[in-house]
Amino acid sequence: MKTIAIVGNWKMNTTPDTAVSLASGIRGRLEGRDTARIRVIVCPPFVSLDRVSRNLEGSEIAVGAQNLHSETDGAFTGEISAEMLRGLAEFVIVGHSERRTLFGESDELIAAKMEAASGVGLKPILCVGETLGQRSAGKARETVERQTIEGLSKVNDLSQTMIAYEPVWAIGTGEAATPETAQDMMASIRACLRPRFDDVAESVPLLYGGSVNPGNVSRFVEQPDIDGALVGGASLSADSFTEIVLNALD
Numbered sequence: 001m002k003t004i005a006i007v008g009n010w011k012m013n014t015t016p017d018t019a020v021s022l023a024s025g026i027r028g029r030l031e032g033r034d035t036a037r038i039r040v041i042v043c044p045p046f047v048s049l050d051r052v053s054r055n056l057e058g059s060e061i062a063v064g065a066q067n068l069h070s071e072t073d074g075a076f077t078g079e080i081s082a083e084m085l086r087g088l089a090e091f092v093i094v095g096h097s098e099r100r101t102l103f104g105e106s107d108e109l110i111a112a113k114m115e116a117a118s119g120v121g122l123k124p125i126l127c128v129g130e131t132l133g134q135r136s137a138g139k140a141r142e143t144v145e146r147q148t149i150e151g152l153s154k155v156n157d158l159s160q161t162m163i164a165y166e167p168v169w170a171i172g173t174g175e176a177a178t179p180e181t182a183q184d185m186m187a188s189i190r191a192c193l194r195p196r197f198d199d200v201a202e203s204v205p206l207l208y209g210g211s212v213n214p215g216n217v218s219r220f221v222e223q224p225d226i227d228g229a230l231v232g233g234a235s236l237s238a239d240s241f242t243e244i245v246l247n248a249l250d
Protein backbone atom coordinates (compact mmCIF):
# COMPACT_ATOMS: atom_id res chain seq x y z
CA MET A 1 0.00 0.00 0.00
CA LYS A 2 1.31 3.44 -0.85
CA THR A 3 2.11 6.13 1.67
CA ILE A 4 -0.10 9.18 1.34
CA ALA A 5 0.79 12.81 2.06
CA ILE A 6 -1.82 15.38 3.04
CA VAL A 7 -0.49 18.95 3.10
CA GLY A 8 -2.45 21.90 4.50
CA ASN A 9 -1.58 25.29 3.01
CA TRP A 10 -2.92 27.92 5.41
CA LYS A 11 -1.91 30.78 3.07
CA MET A 12 -2.20 34.27 4.61
CA ASN A 13 -4.64 33.10 7.27
CA THR A 14 -4.37 32.69 11.05
CA THR A 15 -2.51 34.78 13.62
CA PRO A 16 0.20 33.11 15.71
CA ASP A 17 -2.41 32.39 18.40
CA THR A 18 -5.05 30.95 16.07
CA ALA A 19 -2.37 29.00 14.17
CA VAL A 20 -1.40 27.26 17.40
CA SER A 21 -5.08 26.49 18.15
CA LEU A 22 -5.54 25.06 14.67
CA ALA A 23 -2.39 22.95 14.98
CA SER A 24 -3.40 21.61 18.39
CA GLY A 25 -6.91 20.93 17.13
CA ILE A 26 -5.51 18.77 14.33
CA ARG A 27 -3.04 17.08 16.65
CA GLY A 28 -5.74 16.27 19.21
CA ARG A 29 -8.10 14.84 16.62
CA LEU A 30 -5.38 12.61 15.11
CA GLU A 31 -4.08 11.35 18.44
CA GLY A 32 -4.63 7.61 18.85
CA ARG A 33 -5.40 7.15 15.14
CA ASP A 34 -3.28 4.84 13.04
CA THR A 35 -1.52 7.31 10.78
CA ALA A 36 1.47 5.10 9.92
CA ARG A 37 0.56 5.17 6.24
CA ILE A 38 0.07 8.92 6.02
CA ARG A 39 2.33 11.95 6.16
CA VAL A 40 0.50 14.98 7.53
CA ILE A 41 2.09 18.37 6.91
CA VAL A 42 0.79 21.82 7.85
CA CYS A 43 2.12 25.03 6.30
CA PRO A 44 1.38 28.07 8.47
CA PRO A 45 2.52 31.63 7.70
CA PHE A 46 6.20 32.40 8.42
CA VAL A 47 5.43 34.25 11.65
CA SER A 48 3.75 31.18 13.14
CA LEU A 49 6.30 28.55 12.11
CA ASP A 50 8.20 28.64 15.36
CA ARG A 51 5.19 28.36 17.64
CA VAL A 52 3.43 25.77 15.51
CA SER A 53 6.61 23.65 15.27
CA ARG A 54 6.97 23.71 19.05
CA ASN A 55 3.32 22.89 19.52
CA LEU A 56 3.59 19.87 17.23
CA GLU A 57 6.80 18.52 18.76
CA GLY A 58 6.45 14.84 19.58
CA SER A 59 3.55 14.41 17.14
CA GLU A 60 3.57 12.82 13.69
CA ILE A 61 2.59 16.12 12.05
CA ALA A 62 5.35 17.88 10.12
CA VAL A 63 5.61 21.59 9.38
CA GLY A 64 6.26 23.35 6.08
CA ALA A 65 6.75 26.95 4.99
CA GLN A 66 4.79 28.45 2.10
CA ASN A 67 7.60 30.19 0.24
CA LEU A 68 11.25 31.20 0.46
CA HIS A 69 13.70 33.53 -1.25
CA SER A 70 16.25 32.12 -3.67
CA GLU A 71 19.26 33.98 -2.22
CA THR A 72 21.00 32.96 0.96
CA ASP A 73 21.10 36.44 2.56
CA GLY A 74 21.49 40.11 1.73
CA ALA A 75 19.53 43.27 0.97
CA PHE A 76 16.12 41.71 0.27
CA THR A 77 13.85 43.54 2.68
CA GLY A 78 10.99 41.43 3.94
CA GLU A 79 12.25 38.17 2.48
CA ILE A 80 13.06 34.84 4.17
CA SER A 81 15.90 32.55 3.06
CA ALA A 82 16.18 28.78 3.12
CA GLU A 83 18.81 29.00 5.82
CA MET A 84 16.41 30.95 8.06
CA LEU A 85 13.78 28.24 7.66
CA ARG A 86 16.11 25.40 8.54
CA GLY A 87 15.09 24.06 11.92
CA LEU A 88 11.69 25.76 11.74
CA ALA A 89 10.27 23.76 8.85
CA GLU A 90 10.93 20.42 7.24
CA PHE A 91 9.11 21.21 3.99
CA VAL A 92 8.58 24.30 1.85
CA ILE A 93 5.98 24.98 -0.86
CA VAL A 94 7.60 26.41 -4.00
CA GLY A 95 5.92 27.94 -7.04
CA HIS A 96 2.33 27.94 -5.79
CA SER A 97 0.07 29.36 -8.51
CA GLU A 98 -0.63 32.41 -6.33
CA ARG A 99 3.12 33.12 -6.28
CA ARG A 100 3.28 32.65 -10.04
CA THR A 101 0.28 34.84 -10.89
CA LEU A 102 0.16 37.46 -8.11
CA PHE A 103 3.90 37.85 -7.57
CA GLY A 104 5.15 37.15 -11.09
CA GLU A 105 7.34 34.17 -10.21
CA SER A 106 8.90 32.66 -13.33
CA ASP A 107 9.98 29.06 -13.87
CA GLU A 108 13.57 30.31 -13.64
CA LEU A 109 13.03 31.91 -10.23
CA ILE A 110 11.15 28.83 -9.04
CA ALA A 111 14.09 26.64 -10.14
CA ALA A 112 16.43 28.86 -8.10
CA LYS A 113 14.13 28.54 -5.06
CA MET A 114 14.04 24.77 -5.47
CA GLU A 115 17.83 24.73 -5.52
CA ALA A 116 18.02 26.98 -2.45
CA ALA A 117 15.62 24.77 -0.50
CA SER A 118 17.34 21.51 -1.43
CA GLY A 119 20.71 23.07 -0.68
CA VAL A 120 19.94 23.35 3.02
CA GLY A 121 18.03 20.09 3.32
CA LEU A 122 14.51 21.56 3.20
CA LYS A 123 12.12 19.28 1.31
CA PRO A 124 10.46 21.29 -1.45
CA ILE A 125 6.91 20.77 -2.69
CA LEU A 126 6.93 22.06 -6.27
CA CYS A 127 3.53 23.28 -7.46
CA VAL A 128 2.60 23.11 -11.12
CA GLY A 129 -0.69 23.59 -12.94
CA GLU A 130 -2.33 25.16 -15.95
CA THR A 131 -4.78 28.07 -16.07
CA LEU A 132 -8.24 27.70 -17.58
CA GLY A 133 -7.02 29.63 -20.64
CA GLN A 134 -4.13 27.23 -21.14
CA ARG A 135 -6.46 24.24 -20.78
CA SER A 136 -9.02 25.69 -23.21
CA ALA A 137 -6.21 26.33 -25.71
CA GLY A 138 -5.16 22.67 -25.50
CA LYS A 139 -1.95 23.62 -23.70
CA ALA A 140 -2.51 22.05 -20.29
CA ARG A 141 -0.06 19.20 -20.71
CA GLU A 142 2.70 21.24 -22.30
CA THR A 143 2.36 23.90 -19.56
CA VAL A 144 2.57 21.39 -16.73
CA GLU A 145 5.45 19.50 -18.32
CA ARG A 146 7.38 22.73 -18.86
CA GLN A 147 6.79 23.89 -15.26
CA THR A 148 7.88 20.47 -13.99
CA ILE A 149 11.03 20.18 -16.07
CA GLU A 150 12.12 23.79 -15.55
CA GLY A 151 11.21 23.86 -11.87
CA LEU A 152 13.39 20.80 -11.29
CA SER A 153 16.23 21.89 -13.56
CA LYS A 154 18.57 22.53 -10.62
CA VAL A 155 17.46 19.66 -8.41
CA ASN A 156 19.72 16.62 -8.47
CA ASP A 157 18.13 14.54 -5.75
CA LEU A 158 14.44 14.14 -6.49
CA SER A 159 13.98 11.75 -3.57
CA GLN A 160 13.45 14.64 -1.13
CA THR A 161 10.91 16.43 -3.34
CA MET A 162 7.14 16.27 -3.80
CA ILE A 163 5.25 17.65 -6.78
CA ALA A 164 1.74 19.05 -6.48
CA TYR A 165 -0.40 19.25 -9.61
CA GLU A 166 -2.85 22.06 -8.95
CA PRO A 167 -4.92 23.18 -11.94
CA VAL A 168 -5.35 26.91 -11.33
CA TRP A 169 -9.03 26.77 -12.30
CA ALA A 170 -9.68 24.30 -9.47
CA ILE A 171 -7.98 26.25 -6.68
CA GLY A 172 -10.45 27.83 -4.26
CA THR A 173 -13.32 27.48 -6.72
CA GLY A 174 -15.13 24.44 -5.33
CA GLU A 175 -14.73 22.91 -8.81
CA ALA A 176 -12.18 20.15 -8.37
CA ALA A 177 -10.73 18.39 -11.38
CA THR A 178 -12.12 14.92 -11.92
CA PRO A 179 -9.90 12.21 -10.45
CA GLU A 180 -9.43 10.89 -14.01
CA THR A 181 -8.24 14.28 -15.32
CA ALA A 182 -5.84 14.59 -12.40
CA GLN A 183 -4.58 11.02 -12.87
CA ASP A 184 -4.01 11.64 -16.56
CA MET A 185 -1.83 14.67 -15.79
CA MET A 186 0.04 12.84 -13.03
CA ALA A 187 0.95 10.09 -15.49
CA SER A 188 2.37 12.77 -17.83
CA ILE A 189 4.34 14.30 -14.97
CA ARG A 190 5.85 10.94 -14.05
CA ALA A 191 6.64 10.26 -17.70
CA CYS A 192 8.50 13.53 -18.11
CA LEU A 193 10.56 12.81 -14.97
CA ARG A 194 11.78 9.39 -16.14
CA PRO A 195 14.43 10.43 -18.66
CA ARG A 196 16.29 12.44 -16.03
CA PHE A 197 15.51 10.74 -12.73
CA ASP A 198 15.08 7.06 -13.71
CA ASP A 199 13.53 4.98 -10.93
CA VAL A 200 13.00 7.89 -8.55
CA ALA A 201 10.34 9.11 -11.00
CA GLU A 202 8.21 6.14 -9.93
CA SER A 203 8.37 6.93 -6.23
CA VAL A 204 8.32 10.74 -6.07
CA PRO A 205 5.05 11.68 -4.31
CA LEU A 206 2.60 13.40 -6.67
CA LEU A 207 -0.14 15.35 -4.90
CA TYR A 208 -3.38 16.71 -6.32
CA GLY A 209 -4.53 20.16 -5.24
CA GLY A 210 -7.68 22.12 -6.08
CA SER A 211 -10.88 22.12 -4.01
CA VAL A 212 -10.06 18.91 -2.15
CA ASN A 213 -12.55 18.23 0.65
CA PRO A 214 -13.49 15.35 2.95
CA GLY A 215 -15.98 14.07 0.38
CA ASN A 216 -13.68 13.84 -2.64
CA VAL A 217 -10.20 13.09 -1.26
CA SER A 218 -10.46 9.30 -1.36
CA ARG A 219 -11.36 9.34 -5.05
CA PHE A 220 -8.12 11.19 -5.78
CA VAL A 221 -5.77 9.10 -3.68
CA GLU A 222 -7.14 5.84 -5.07
CA GLN A 223 -5.74 6.82 -8.50
CA PRO A 224 -2.50 4.95 -9.26
CA ASP A 225 -0.33 8.05 -9.68
CA ILE A 226 -1.85 10.26 -6.97
CA ASP A 227 -0.06 9.99 -3.63
CA GLY A 228 -1.85 12.65 -1.64
CA ALA A 229 -3.36 16.11 -1.65
CA LEU A 230 -2.43 19.74 -1.14
CA VAL A 231 -5.37 21.37 0.60
CA GLY A 232 -6.08 25.11 0.89
CA GLY A 233 -9.49 26.22 2.17
CA ALA A 234 -10.43 22.95 3.88
CA SER A 235 -7.16 22.91 5.83
CA LEU A 236 -8.27 25.93 7.89
CA SER A 237 -10.71 23.91 9.96
CA ALA A 238 -9.32 21.22 12.25
CA ASP A 239 -12.47 19.17 11.69
CA SER A 240 -12.41 19.19 7.91
CA PHE A 241 -8.63 18.80 7.61
CA THR A 242 -8.66 15.82 9.98
CA GLU A 243 -11.58 14.32 8.09
CA ILE A 244 -9.58 14.65 4.85
CA VAL A 245 -6.65 12.87 6.47
CA LEU A 246 -8.80 10.05 7.81
CA ASN A 247 -10.85 9.66 4.62
CA ALA A 248 -7.65 9.50 2.58
CA LEU A 249 -6.74 6.40 4.56
CA ASP A 250 -10.02 4.57 3.88
Ligand code: PEP
Binding pocket: 009, 166, 170, 171, 172, 173, 174, 209, 210, 211, 212, 230, 231, 232, 233, 234
Ligand atom coordinates in the same frame (compact mmCIF):
# COMPACT_ATOMS: atom_id res chain seq x y z
C1 PEP B 1 -4.23 25.65 -2.79
O1 PEP B 1 -4.26 26.85 -2.59
O2 PEP B 1 -3.12 25.08 -2.93
C2 PEP B 1 -5.47 24.92 -2.86
C3 PEP B 1 -5.45 23.71 -3.36
O3 PEP B 1 -6.59 25.58 -2.41
P1 PEP B 1 -8.07 24.95 -2.27
O4 PEP B 1 -7.94 23.61 -1.61
O5 PEP B 1 -8.81 25.95 -1.44
O6 PEP B 1 -8.60 24.82 -3.65
